[in-house]
Amino acid sequence: MFTLADNHEIGKELRATVVDALKDVMANDPKVVALDADLGGASKWTDIAENTPDRFINVGIAEANMVGVAAGLSLTGYTPFIHTFGPFATRRVLDQIYLSGAYGENTLNIFGSDPGFAAGHNGGTHTTWEDIALLRSIPEVVICDAADEIQMDWIIKEFAKLKGVHYVRGNRKGVKNVYAPGSAFEIGKGNLLCEGQDYLIVAAGQLVSEALEVAEKLEAEGNSMDVIDMFTIKPLDKELLLERFIGKKAVITIENHSITGGLGSAVAEVLADNGLAIPLTRIGVNERFGQVGTPDFLQTAFGLTTEKILEQLKSR
Incomplete structure (x- = not known):
């Protein structure tokens, strides 16, 4: 589609x-x-x-x-x-x-x-x-x-x-740009953008492009990555998540939102509800208010660029 x-x-x-x-x-x-x-x-x-x-x-x-x-x-x-x-x-x-x-x-x-x-x-x-x-x-x-x-x-x-x-x-x-002209989607269904065996990245919105860049850089270091664009956060595509959780070493969520109550929380709920002990790293904003600056400055300041996301992942 x-x-x-x-x-x-x-x-x-x-x-x-x-x-x-x-x-x-x-x-x-x-x-x-x-x-x-x-x-x-x-x-x-x-x-x-x-x-x-x-x-x-x-x-x-x-x-x-x-x-x-x-x-x-x-x-x-x-x-x-x-x-x-x-x-x-x-x-x-x-x-x-x-x-x-x-x-x-x-x-x-x-x-x-x-x-x-x-x-x-x-x-x-x-x-x-x-x-x-x-x-x-x-x-x-x-x-x-x-x-x-x-x-x-x-x-x-x-x-x-x-x-x-x-x-x-x-x-x-x-x-x-993430998608080519003519692409179509389905409400409540995530889009599997690339497939891998080791890790799963779930992203949404403007940061989907960053998620793809993060996956590309991690794959260059020998990691095999799934990337899902979960553009519908509610209703969440639980079936796709459960399918792609299988065999993963860890799950990473990336969002231009608080880690409380957003995409990361929604994914965590699926893991918990199904008794899955897969490590989860939520990349987003934690206990902070907005501030003044250019969008590029703020994206860096809140740790949401490709480079800042990689830094966070490698420090854990």
Whole structure:
């Protein structure tokens, strides 16, 4: 269903990918609507406003109200997509997502942009290391972390077909290519990107490209590596994990998120629930808040570059 890209160059900005995907689905479905919380310039959703002004609402800096309005639109038969920065799309509006969205059995398609180190100069107030952890606690919510533009395009178009609460996180800017054009995926199914016998790396989102680089460098040192892109963190592909755990010396998770409650925790739960005594190393953020800096600086400062990940693995 998918093919890996020939190179890992920086691709199209993910915010532009989201806009173009939404334009496509809105052209084919008059019930799809878009809402933004006064970030149209940052998200480029102003393009949607110009393209379909009757189906775009800027609610202003009122994120909780945006979720309520979206839930109301869902009640009347519309399919709403909403956007704001990751912490405001999850932490700030958690009760509204829980009650008006999931508990109310309404449809909310949420794009939380600039997770983790992607927040850059916006600093700690705009940084979310906990969005996945928060939403994992809500029944039936689908959570995705887009690896690149190809996957993001597919996720947005797939969400438009579904009922319920769905969340996708991703950098607004361009990220490294992982998949070739035309690739397709399946919600709740991880993607086995390469196969090996010794170790298993499970990654998601922007750090999938780093996971592939880490595997390449470890394989050059004589290690044999599996790499899984677990782009759907909920529902988690437990079957694939259990299959690839067999015979592994250790499991490594890599995420642009806290190690508490995110991908690493989800994988740890599968190991524990099945009584598997395989060593697990969770690479992510541990007991830290966000800070100000360029995304490249922050990725290094929080230990999430290929080089920093390798340092952590070799020190254990």
